[in-house]
Amino acid sequence: MDSNDFIRETTTTSVFKYMKNEIITGVFRPGQWIREREIKELLGISSTPVREALRMLVQEGILVSIPHRGVRVKSFDEKELRDFYEFRSEIEGLAAELAAIRRNEEQLQLIEDILKKSEQKIQGAENVAAEAVQFNNQFHHIIAEASHNQSIVNALSQMGTEVDLLRVMSWENEKTRPAITLQQHRLIFNTIVRQDSKEARRHMQKHIDDSAKAVLKLEGITSTSAYQ
Numbered sequence: 001m002d003s004n005d006f007i008r009e010t011t012t013t014s015v016f017k018y019m020k021n022e023i024i025t026g027v028f029r030p031g032q033w034i035r036e037r038e039i040k041e042l043l044g045i046s047s048t049p050v051r052e053a054l055r056m057l058v059q060e061g062i063l064v065s066i067p068h069r070g071v072r073v074k075s076f077d078e079k080e081l082r083d084f085y086e087f088r089s090e091i092e093g094l095a096a097e098l099a100a101i102r103r104n105e106e107q108l109q110l111i112e113d114i115l116k117k118s119e120q121k122i123q124g125a126e127n128v129a130a131e132a133v134q135f136n137n138q139f140h141h142i143i144a145e146a147s148h149n150q151s152i153v154n155a156l157s158q159m160g161t162e163v164d165l166l167r168v169m170s171w172e173n174e175k176t177r178p179a180i181t182l183q184q185h186r187l188i189f190n191t192i193v194r195q196d197s198k199e200a201r202r203h204m205q206k207h208i209d210d211s212a213k214a215v216l217k218l219e220g221i222t223s224t225s226a227y228q
Contacts, residue, residue, distance in 0.1 A: 011045060015053035018043070023062055023073055024133055024164035031075035034063060061161045074165060078216075084162055085212035089205045091155050092140065096188055096204035098147035100197040107146040111189050114138050118182050132178045133167065139185055143192070143204075166215055177214060184210070 019039070022028050040050045054071055057063040063071045076084070099107075118135040137160070144153045156163075184207040191200040 011049040012052040012056070015039070015043065015045070015049050016056050019053055019057060020060075020062060023057075024168060026168040028073050029168070030073050030165055033070055033072045035070065062165070074161070076162075076166070081166075081212070081215060084159075084166070085208060085215075088159060088163070089208040089212075091152060091159075092143075092208055093201040093205040095140075095144045095147045095149070095152045095156070096192065097197045097201035098149055098152070099143045100192045100195050100200040102148045103146040103192055107142055108193060110142050111139060111192070114142070115182070115186060115189060118185070122178055122182055132181075133164065136167065136181065136185075137164075143188070146192070167211070180210070181207070 019028075019034075028034060034054065036047060036050050036054065039054075040047055043050070054063060058065045058071060062074060064074050065071050114135050118132065118139075121132065121135070140156065140163075144156045147153070184203065188200060188203045188207060191203055
């Protein structure tokens with residue numbers, strides 16, 4: 001790799017990280033078209049790293065490529081939303097149930113630290129989206145790790161893109177959602193501390209189902225479902 005290739009790759013990585021952060025924090029919304037020229041002008045760089053970064057985002061499933069039209073942020077239809085949340089509720093509920101039984105003291109301390117940091121950021125802050133997303137992801141990841149079930153860890157890792165995109169929609173619909181999320185996380189954590197596996201599952205599933213309700217409401221979906 002020559003120096004120009006290295007510089008281009010570094011720039012591409014920077015653009016990729018920038019665009020991904022803008023998408024998962026709601027600056028670019030599900031279904032919104034992403035124009036290469038606009039990103040190039042915004043960042044003041046050439047077309048090549050922007051084009052390569054957009055291609056990487058398509059490969060990751062954050063953007064969708066539409067032939068002859070361009071790329072846009074991934075969006076979801078009603079069935080995709082329902083299917084996703086039904087599956088996530090079961091997987092995350094099981095993760096919490098197993099974590100309550102199998103967690104160790106180090107993992108409990110990690111979760112406690114995340115909750116304290118989340119509280120510090122949310123209190124009195126107007127825009128906590130980026131850091132709230134980061135802490136939220138860490139919370140769910142550690143619980144998955146504490147389940148000591150690699151299949152659960154792998155499944156939730158593969159769902160990461162959809163979780164981030166839908167979280168943006170959930171929080172957009174409910175401005176108080178980050179604070180509510182923190183309260184629900186604390187309830188889940190307390191049940192894991194007590195090793196109350198059934199309550200850990202119940203609180204986690206309620207947490208996921210509440211997110212589903214917010215997204216379905218935002219999309220104007222009001223038909224009967226498990227989330228009403």
